[in-house]
Amino acid sequence: MSHRSTQSKPKRRIGKDNLWGWIFTGPFAVIFILFLVIPLVYAFYMSLFTYTQISGTYFSGFANYIRVVKDSVFATGLLRVILYTAVMVPIQLGLALGLALLLDSFKKKFASFSRVVIFLPYAIPAVIGALMWGFMYSKLMGPFTTLFSLFGLQAPDFLSAGGIFGSLVNVVTWQWTGYYMIILYSALQSIPSELYESARIDGANEAKIALHIKVPMVSGSMIMCTIFSLIGTLQFFTEPTILRNQAPTVIPAEYTPNMYAQALAFGYNQTNYSATVSFSLGLIVVIFSIIFMRLTRRSNGLGD
Amino acid sequence: MTTIEHTRKGTEHRIQGNPRIFTYVVLILCCCYFLLPVWWLIIASTKTNSGLFNGIHGSMWFDSTNAFWDNLKQLGTYQDGIYWRWFANTLLYALVGGFGATAISVMAGYGFAKYRFRGKTLYFNIILGALMIPATALVIPTFLLMSDINLTDTYWAVLLPVLLNPFGVYLMRIYCSQSLPDEMLEAARVDGSGEFRTFFQVALPIMTPAITTVFLLSIVGAWNNFFLPSVVLTNPNLFPITVGLSQWQARSTAGSAAEQIWNLLTSGAFISVIPMVLAFIFLQRYWVGGLATGSVKA
Structure with missing residues (x-):
């Protein structure tokens, strides 16, 4: 955009543009350096050292990274969040797309009401969302014991070793589906309706329009939502931390890599190794996002 | 996704029929799901500490007494x-x-x-x-x-x-x-x-x-x-x-x-x-x- 606009301007403006461009973007650059670049560099620096009570802090090179690679606790946590990602991302995005298509073609008062209701959980902090579901899952305070007994059944134990995976998937789905739905819905709304008109004249039915026009038109937004969801799930922290208060034996303190990093920094006082774990996790997330964007580049043009 | 299946069968006019009921059902179910914990929280905020465990109307309805203002005072x-x-x-x-x-x-x-x-x-x-x-x-x-x-x-x-x-x-x-x-x-x-x-x-x-x-x-x-x-x-x-x-x-x-x-x-x-x-x-x-x-x- 700016490229086109500046070409028409006289040459002497360029020096002025240079100055004012930096004046306007400068404050952000300061914050960016202070709270992104420096912490990252510092974490990397710290990860190159090791502290032991006998020899104090000493430079250990990449020894901590070798330890991460061999660390079975980290590997278990990482595999766990990858599993969560594989299950949660398709559920959330599938549900969000289905609902967005439904709401887009259903223009009734009830549709706008549902839209607000489905989006509502986004306005509720993840901590409170996890708290509420934790209560709901509780045998003593939740409704499910009563609900299941109506049919003569016993409620499943949501907070047991076998049930916790599904329980956490449910909390996250409840919290985030509405957010992705709104993004996809907004994208659907911005498609010019003439496209549908001409398709209808050509004899396409609603299903064909949805599949062949609507879905491809929002694929860019789908990719964006998938990346958000991917990044969010790999750094899973809040929900398991809250549910852990209720089920400490089912959810260990090292349940996810982020929880592991926190436990290392506070529980075990291993700040250097904690920095290594954080840095490694960040790196893995970035690699995942890049792979995903490469894979989808051809179909959506996002990479250009 | 299933609406698509439905509409595929019908012409423009049929879309006003069955699928509309289907859409309502889906949306109502969704609203229930997304409101469920919120409703629980509203109810729970009006209960006493013991009422949360043994309220006479169960966990999804108000207890016999409203303790919301007392809770507020206690907060x-x-x-x-x-x-x-x-x-x-x-x-x-x-x-x-x-x-x-x-x-x-x-x-x-x-x-x-x-x-x-x-x-x-x-x-x-x-x-x-x-x-x-x-x-x-x-x-x-x-x-x-x-x-x-x-x-x-x-x-x-x-x-x-x-x-x-x-x-x-x-x-x-x-x-x-x-x-x-x-x-x-x-x-x-x-x-x-x-x-x-x-x-x-x-x-x-x-x-x-x-x-x-x-x-x-x-x-x-x-x-x-x-x-x-x-x-x-x-x-x-x-x-x-x-x-x-x-x-x-x-x-x-x-x-x-x-x-x-x-x-x-x-x-x-x-x-x-x-x-x-x-x-x-x-x-x-x-x-x-x-x-x-x-x-x-x-």
């Missing part, structure tokens, strides 16, 4: 009314942090959209790359850094990192290039308006919808903040509600009977979600439009 006295302190802290973090983050992103977005300066392409690409860096991967490093300069356990430890909002910059840049004509800024300059005056008097009024969106999103981010404050704060007087309530929860589950304050937990949680929920319902058109700006271009 004001328990641990010297620390709950309201947390509430005030959350407001401070959300409003001040949200305002600062918005101001910085709006300026940066405008700068990127309307000026051509050295290093701009590289600078912006770095920001786009930063969108992929998980926010929580920065928490432990930020904490380590702050504890070295004795910044932990201060308001600044939470407020300053909140100012970083690369997505806001991205959103504002797109909005500025699309909705703010260069001719308009040029005209103001020809009339002798300085760069800052042009920004404040010509650009800002046009950018209001996008600014509101970024402000709302920043506030939500700051309001929901949990990992960072739970790491950088140990002094309960500085906690936001999220950290405070999670500690109450931990204590109620693990502690003795005297420390079980379930009723305060439920009523406290209920009160804490009211401001955000209201803001979202009344400012609907801003977030719907704003999220569209970001997604369409992407």
